[in-house]
Amino acid sequence: MRRIRILCLALLTSVATPLAAQSDDASQPIRIQANAATLDDNKNLAVYTGNVIITQGSMRLTGSRVTLTLDNNGEAQKLVSTGSPATFRQTPPDGKRVDARALTIEYHADTERVILIQDAFLEQAGNTFQGQRVNYDIQRQIVDAGRATSDDGDAAERIEIVIQPRKRTEPANNDDET
Template sequence: MRRIRVLFLALLTGIAAPAVAQSSDSSQPIRIQADSATLDDRKNVAIYTGNVIITQGSMRLTGARVTLTLDNAGEVQKLVSNGSPATFRQTPAGGKQVDARAQTIEYHADTERVVLIQNAFLEQAGNTFQGQRVNYDIQRQVVDAGRAIAEEGDSAERIEIVIQPRKRTEPVSNDDET
């Protein structure tokens, strides 16, 4: 019974999480589906395993294992999804849908930032970014692609970016700057 109560509390505290996507998303409940859950009240950590699907409004995060960390106030601080691959999808307010995948996806709620690690791939409006590490700032809709820190003598792979041509009749807008 205590485990069910703790799970319920963890879900309730997630409702007040900062916006992950559209401004209305933050007012939506966080829904977590998984095969199993382990909750640690002392460490403010919940670990969900087995085909995990987390949704909140337009945001969807999936993985084989997701670790949810709360801060001392009970707010979602960080979600870390591991998978083969883990996936992330959201539609920013007034923007175009973002689809991403990587072996590890970190969502940092306090800075509204998504970090894709290892075999990282992000697509928005036909533009793609891939490499070993891709950072996505949700509020500013800014992508920073690069590789993980290479050790001496490491021949880490370079990033690859594909930018779709803009139609000549299409006006330039802030939504197109990714």
């Protein structure tokens, strides 16, 4: 029982820094809520099931099942959340919140990337990206969509992107004024 408590504490402290890209988020405590947890120290693996909610600062990851893989140093390497759908939310310092959902969400802590797989949808500042696969680079705030291909090499499905017009900060030129 003591070993399980130590492992839980180790998991929580090792996940604290890499889980969130924002410095404020990284300094916040991690909270994991689930109906059940299975921790395997030998495989550096933790599986949380049943309405899983993981929060740290502005970051929130949900799913019906979340698998956390640690590297050999005990650092969080990858989180895989599955659900109907699984969700990801984070507010970067610029305040343009990112909301995402997919049947599977992979969070790669070492590269700070989120990969949305199957029925993927990502929204930031009113701009939306949807398709079967959407990749999001958290640090650079770059979205890459539409990389899924079929067996013959053609795009498996088209993507849909909606980009909001930029707000103009200067008044429009009026040619009538002289």
